[in-house]
Amino acid sequence: MKFKSIVLTVTLAATLLAGCGSKPAENKPAETTPSPTQAAEPTKTADVVTTASIVDNADAFVKAISKDGTWIIATLNDLKIDQELVLDGEFKNGKKDANGNDAIQRKIGLYTQDDDHNVTARFTLTAPKLTINSPEARIQSGTFVGDVYVAAKNFQLVDAKIEGNLYFTTEEAQSTFKMDDKSSVTGVKELKK
Template sequence: MKRKLFLGMIIGLVLLIAGCAQAPATTDDKDTGSETDVVTTASIVDTEEAFIKAISKDGTWIIATIDDLEISSDLVLDGDFVNGKKDDGGNDIVQRKIGLYTQDEDRNVTARFTLTAPKLTINSPKASIEHGTFVGDVYVNANDFQLKDQKIEGNLYFTTLEAQSTFMMDATSSVTGVQELKQ
């Protein structure tokens, strides 16, 4: 019974996200001059290979794990993505998310997962890691990085002052190691 419910929730999540997403598109951001690579739906992953592909510049805007993952190589979250939504000015909203959890139809977190790797480098702007545990060190090169209900068992390094000053972490998030600028 639990297995059918879990499978149903995963299928529902995929359908919800797929229904809300736009077709792949490239857009220009007039304010920054940067180019957004692609708009995509979620990638639900449970293997090392699938996770590494999903976080690449050719991956998806949201990467959702459905199990603990232990990866022996360094990871890089790369690429500029939009989430299929528009802001009040009609501009595409840039976002990238690693979701280390599953949720029910009411968006309640139903399970949390651990991602383990020696190092995770964040190159995608407006990226977040949410509702799980990352074991390893995180290096942030991009602005507006966020932790949401997330635990980092390791250090959090910022490679620029702007990346450090735009970082946000909610009250339920924690970092067991240092949080510092490391250029």
């Protein structure tokens, strides 16, 4: 039985490697958070490689949100992190904006989804503080427990909840903040320089 498992694993790995090596680069980037059943392969464009970091532990999450991380960070379960977190760096998502420039975006996806993009599970991220330094960032479809400090423009909550306070460190961060009607903040939303 063990031998069959090993042979199956090696065969599957060889098939995946052969398939990945012979596939031409795709021109359409990933637009949503991958489901756990979807591969976390980079989606390629002519000059940009975008990837999703699918994480299930604190160390991987902290690395993924760093300036050396990825533009999208998708969790697979609830995470409790006992340190202050910083979403840092400017990332391109592989798309073009209305002017034909590379689109900047950063997303913390606290959910999984099926192949039809329906949310199948929502997760909670708990930390004492989360600082948003990445422009065009969002928290989507889950809950952050702790205080959020926004220093970058165009931060969004999309189908997400903050159980804590939402502080803006600049007037621009405050004036460009958006949240949809499915989102909420249980604490204050205020400018705190």
